[in-house]
Amino acid sequence: MENNYIVIGYGQLALSALLILVNVALSAVLRLGLAQSLLIGTLRMVVQLLLIGFVLEWLFTQDNALIILAIALVMTAIAGVAAVNRTQRRFVGIYWNSLLSVLGASALVTGFAMVGIIRVQPWYDPQYLIPMLGMVLGNTLNGISLGLDRFMEGLIGQRDQVETLLALGATRWEAAHGQVRNAIRVGMIPTINSMMVMGLVSLPGMMTGQILAGADPIDAVRYQIVILFMIAAGAALGLFGVVLLAYRRLLSPDHQLRLDYLEKASR
Numbered sequence: 288m289e290n291n292y293i294v295i296g297y298g299q300l301a302l303s304a305l306l307i308l309v310n311v312a313l314s315a316v317l318r319l320g321l322a323q324s325l326l327i328g329t330l331r332m333v334v335q336l337l338l339i340g341f342v343l344e345w346l347f348t349q350d351n352a353l354i355i356l357a358i359a360l361v362m363t364a365i366a367g368v369a370a371v372n373r374t375q376r377r378f379v380g381i382y383w384n385s386l387l388s389v390l391g392a393s394a395l396v397t398g399f400a401m402v403g404i405i406r407v408q409p410w411y412d413p414q415y416l417i418p419m420l421g422m423v424l425g426n427t428l429n430g431i432s433l434g435l436d437r438f439m440e441g442l443i444g445q446r447d448q449v450e451t452l453l454a455l456g457a458t459r460w461e462a463a464h465g466q467v468r469n470a471i472r473v474g475m476i477p478t479i480n481s482m483m484v485m486g487l488v489s490l491p492g493m494m495t496g497q498i499l500a501g502a503d504p505i506d507a508v509r510y511q512i513v514i515l516f517m518i519a520a521g522a523a524l525g526l527f528g529v530v531l532l533a534y535r536r537l538l539s540p541d542h543q544l545r546l547d548y549l550e551k552a553s554r
Contacts, residue, residue: 292499292501307325307326347414349413355411355413356411358413359420362417363386363389363390363393363394366424366425367386367388367390367428370389370427371385371432374436375439376440376443376550376552378537378550380536384536387528387532388526388528388532391528392423392520392522392528393420393423393525396520397517398410401415401419418493419514422514422518423521424521426518427522427524427525428525429477430474430522430523431525431529433477434473434530435533437473437474438466438470441470442537442546445465445466446546453542458542459539467531471526474526474530475523478522491511494507494510537549
């Protein structure tokens with residue numbers, strides 16, 4: 288099959304690795320202590336991406352909905368766990384909360400896009416489902432991580448205020464809704480910032496990839512806009528779900544603040 292783009296061979300890929308030496312040199316000159324982390328991160332990134340390339344090559348030949356859904360579930364589970372791993376504190380059930388929020392948000396948003404907007408046939412076509420789900424998951428987990436962390440730290444920082452309101456007869460929602468709002472606002476900032484400069488400062492990876500692969504730029508832009516709407520909706524739904532579940536956990540039904548449920552995350 289003839290490609291409409293320049294294929295990058297493994298020799299050229301190895302040559303591109305020289306670019307990372309800029310970071311290593313900068314770290315060495317300024318004594319930042321990041322050289323080892325950079326090299327490990329580079330190695331992990333290369334291995335992970337090459338492996339996923341082989342997996343996707345195999346997956347795109349599959350026509351079994353169960354196999355494709357199983358892969359999607361694994362991706363969702365990893366995203367749910369990764370979102371919690373970046374928070375500074377934990378409580379019992381936080382991983383389930385994250386998994387439920389990521390699963391609900393990504394299934395709803397990606398399902399609507401596949402069936403209602405793009406109308407892929409069949410709806411589980413891995414060429415569309417897996418990349419789109421991956422982009423939704425990546426941004427949803429970032430939003431969840433930021434929002435969840437801010438909510439827990441906010442409750443700790445505003446503990447006196449929240450407990451005073453509860454002591455004066457306020458409901459748990461009246462006492463903590465400010466922290467809920469602040470957590471959701473913080474979690475949405477990366478998505479909003481990204482959308483604000485899209486096309487002016489940055490060109491999205493998916494759109495760039497499509498253009499490099501020979502797609503019409505206008506077609507690539509239309510896909511990118513749909514993806515950005517999916518990302519925004521997925522991040523908002525996942526963030527709202529996980530913060531609401533954390534709120535219900537850390538503020539009991541009898542209107543008590545339960546910071547004793549929180550534990551410092553071990554690194």
